[in-house]
Amino acid sequence: MSSEVFSLESQDGNAVGQSWKRTNSESKVMGTFRYTADLPVPKCLYLGVHRANQPHARIDGIETESAMAIPGVVKVITGADLYDALGENLFTGPAFSDQPPVAWQRVRYVGEPVAVVLAEDLATARAAADEIYVEYEFITPVLDVNAALEGTDYVHDELRPSAVFPDLRHLMGKRDTNVNYEYNLIRGDSETAHQEAPVTVSGEFWTPPTSHVAIENFSASAWVEENRLELVSTTQTPSYVRQAIATMLNLRLNQVRVRTLGLGGSFGSKMYDRLEPLVAAIAWTQKLPVRLELTREEAFVLTTRHGVAVSSRMSADANGNIVAATADVRYDTGAYADIGPRIAAKSGMVACGPYRIENAKIKSRCIYTNKPSAGPFRGFGVPQVTWSHESLVDDLARDLGEDPARFRRRNLLREGDVSPVGTVMHSADFIGCLDAVTEAIGWTDPLEKIEGSWKWGRGVAVGIKAVLTPTVSNAVLQLNQDASATLLISTVDMGQGSDTIMAQIVADVLFLGPDRVRVINPDTDVTPYDTITAGSRSTYHTGNAVKKAAETMRDRLIEIAAKQMGVSASDCKLAPGGVISSSSQRLISLEDLILSQFGAAGTTMTAEANFTTEWVPYDRTTGQSTKITEHWFAGAAAAELGVDTRTGRIRIRHLAVAGDVGRAINPALVNQQLLGGAIMGMGHALFDEIVFDQGQIVNGTLLDYQLPSIKDMPEKLTPIIVENPHRTGPFGAKGVGETGLIPIAPAIANAVRDAIGIRITTLPLTPEKVLSALANQGNK
Amino acid sequence: MNPRILRPESLADACALLSQDEDALVYGGGTALQILRKQGILSASSFVDISGIPGLNNLHHTGNELLVGPMVSIRRMETDPVVRESVPIASAAYAKVANPRVRNTATVGGNIAHGDYRLDPPVALLVLGATIKATSTAGTRAIPIDKFFIDFQLTALNRGEIVTSIEIPISNDVVASTFVKFSSLSANDWPSASAAAAIVARDGEAQILRLALGALAPTPVMTAVDITGMREAQATEAAVESAMLIMDPLPDVRGGVEYKRNLGRIAVENAVRNLWRDRQSV
Secondary structure: OOHHHHHOHHHOOOOOOOOOOOOOHHHHHHOOOOOHHHOOOOOOEEEEEEEOOOOOEEEEEEEOHHHHOOOOEEEEEEHHHHHHHHHHHHOEOOOEOOEOOOOOOEEOOOOOEEEEEEEOOHHHHHHHHHOOEEEEEEOOOOOOHHHHHHOOOOOOOEOOEOOOOHHHHHHOOOEOOOEEEEEEEEEOOHHHHHHHOOEEEEEEEEEOOOOOOOOOOOEEEEEEEOOEEEEEEOOOOHHHHHHHHHHHHOOOHHHEEEEOOOOOOOOOOOOOOOOHHHHHHHHHHHOOOEEEEOOHHHHHHHOEEOEEEEEEEEEEOOOOOEEEEEEEEEEEEEOOOOOHHHHHHHHHOOOOOOEOOOEEEEEEEEEEOOOOOEEOOOOOOHHHHHHHHHHHHHHHHHHOOOOHHHHHHHHEOOOOOEOOOOOEOOOOOHHHHHHHHHHHOOOOOOOOOEEOOEEEEEEEEEEEEEOOOOOEEEEEEEEEOOOOEEEEOOOOOOOOOHHHHHHHHHHHHHOOOOOOEEEEOOEOOOOOOOOOOOOOOHHHHHHHHHHHHHHHHHHHHHHHHHHHHOOOHHHEEEEOOEEEEOOOOOEEOHHHHHHHHHOOOOOEEEEEEEEEOOOOOOOOOOOOOOOOOOOEEEEEEEEEEEEEOOOOOEEEEEEEEEEEOOOOOOHHHHHHHHHHHHHHHHHHHHOOOOOEEOOEEOOOOOOOOOOOOHHHOOOEEEEEEEOOOOOOOHHHOOOOOOOOOOOHHHHHHHHHHHHHOOOOOEOOOOHHHHHHHHHHHHHO | OOOEEEOOOOHHHHHHHHHHOOOEEEEOOOHHHHHHHHOOOOOOOEEEEHHHOOOOOOEEEOOOEEEEOOOOEHHHHHHOHHHHHHOHHHHHHHOOOOOHHHHHHOEHHHHHHHOOOOOOHHHHHHHHOOEEEEEEOOEEEEEEHHHOEEEOOEEOOOOOOEEEEEEEEOOOOEEEEEEEEEOOOOOOOOOOEEEEEEEEEEOOOEEEEEEEEEOOOOOOEEEEEEOOOOOHHHHHHHHHHHHHHHOOOOOEOOEOHHHHHHHHHHHHHHHHHHHHHHHHHO
């Protein structure tokens, strides 16, 4: 390992690597923490949304008279009203401009907004929304990805890619298709390699749509002030929202202000265009202050995780080397593309897993259906393809009569290897993660496999994901005369602890103690541009910008101190307590230094920095790129579990999860991210699922939509931090928000396979599914 | 619109309020009503909150009966030593309701009036042969528990009636009792199958196995099997055979009919196994 490279860093202020207490932990525990919906806003009219009860229909008429007759109702707004005011700008989205905030002419999913009531209070707004009557003309709905590919019914008449992306331009106006994006990876000759290989396994895999269910629900308020639009909303992408709203309303960026406070969870749900286009369009066109708060049931139709079908194949030679992989990946993106096209590409490129494979062929498609729009969800589509490749690799090992962990170990990508997508690997220690989790659960220890009706087994899986590239982060650091600091960034702390980590980075460079660095909540009038808080990118990207800003500040402090002491800057260094001169051993405190510099108490010094990453766009035919990503995430999970063959119930005795985080800036928070991801992944493995019937969600309430409870926890849950420093990470660090989730479901399914000898290819692994698989096995 | 909350201070006032407005509903702990209201499944002009009426949260042991007021919390049924001692199967079933936060708020009267086919306590009350007392302006009547659950989400309670007491017989004839519950999704979920069972001695040697099933038909259902002189295997077979006849599961996101029948069978098997184990240890 490159310890010399990092020896300089370790001389800094000792904050990095410490498990500092989470910022705001007391107020969160005491219930006094202020969430976005608590931010004071002007007195607003409340919005009540009338939603479509049809998956696909033409809107023939909207009857609003009875809603308007209710006392307290001020107005009813339809998609036509907004289209008249905004024209084609009404359609927004991060990749395709295909989604109106309120349906215009046509509805495309059950739950789509059709009309919006403005009323004096929330209850009246919601009650009046129920009184609206819509006349529909039925259009045949497209209800799943296979129907979408094979049928002749289309969700959209033509594709509407956003004009700003050159790689999507060729799709503009394309008709008679439900496929809005297709990514292809081609390397070597997979067909021949499959044919010549002695062992081939294949499968039809399915991961259902799931819901994020952040405990804090969605809210947004918007109003006009001095010909500017003010927006307060639960968003993890304030910079994106400012740009999207400015474009929609044809405003300058400085006419739109977006604010958010810390979020109570998000997991990708509060990203891109959620409530913001709706409240902004109404506030701006009506010149009225408006506020929208979703019910829990409405949150289920706002955005989902993609349901994904994968048809895949993998082959190995007689020596146990994987020689070929093929995958046809179909993302069910629902009625609007959202970020689905990017998900299809970013996940497609890792659909054959983190293995040395010379022959690979992947087709990954993003497909419209008449369902609620699917968007980003912790893992950005990767858990769904990991479900396929980690099941196949396991089967391949077993068919070869080899231990699945040893088989993976031989085939995993190593430092310096070229991945199937054409990029050289660095700082992605799959083997370290694999070894750590198998050792943790006692992989090679004897296991009593049958106890009464219970059968026991062990499984392992690895995961790979590329960080979003290219992206931009900025940081502005203000050092106050009393040696406290204020950090301005647009990273949103939604529970992952970014405010704590960024403060630690500043504190480490400038030798400040805990509580000396305050991180300002995102406010696009104040905090600088940051692409998004998502994709586990903040620690690395914003962290680098923050570190650069702090280092700039450090250099200026040294320069000023040298002048004040009459020595050269190279003679001085920053140390605990202030700047010290080596030759004179004189120390100037930061307080005195800034006081002398400006001659006033309470003065400030400001430093800023930018951190931008670049990539080499992938070849449109082969998907290959010499730099597809700035860095990789590597993780692994192993499970020891029992299957009750009478009830089909799965009980996890030990679940271990490891992630290569480069360097853990705050080990406690890293462990919590690994665990949180693992628990969420366990829900996806065992019972988390949105169930549809004819395009209608049938379990869209928290009574029927099940999340893991405390009683579902494994008997033992072990997070393991693997540190393989990244050469350009801040202190070697990378993110960890998704790493823990990605390999969980296949690790559990592989353990089930080990226990009962059955490969189940559709998630979740409900007791009913396990029992029916056992019954089928018995019948064979 | 939100219902008005009315807070009568006597049972007579509460009955009068309910008789004057047929869209008024009795409000106990509110854990079920509030969810159903928010989901738009039920609406009410007003909620008649009976928490301020003296005496409704009393729990009284008469020697051969446990008299439970409707405002006694589910949590108290779980934890009260008197309940645990005198009707352990009831205590066990109440202990399995939802989670501690709900159990602290939800009430015995509201639970039974809800009439949901998946609730835990009704199966225990069926096995114990409880009686429900319901009061309205017309007076008070006694409804045997086996006549209480009429159909899917429908009970024998009339509009205007308030559950004022649940009377649970305490019998020395109960040789052993048990409650078994299976959920198919999260461990904290509604059950997909539950079974309460008790062995009751009759006339010396004769023994009856009383068995009630939850979540396995549109209402909680009950059967009884004479197991006099049977060994465990025979009793299990007889219990399963009888139970399968009264199962009529509703398919939903928690599983299909066949799955639930299978789970019901296992719940009965486990229940009989528990009974035998407890009987041995007596």
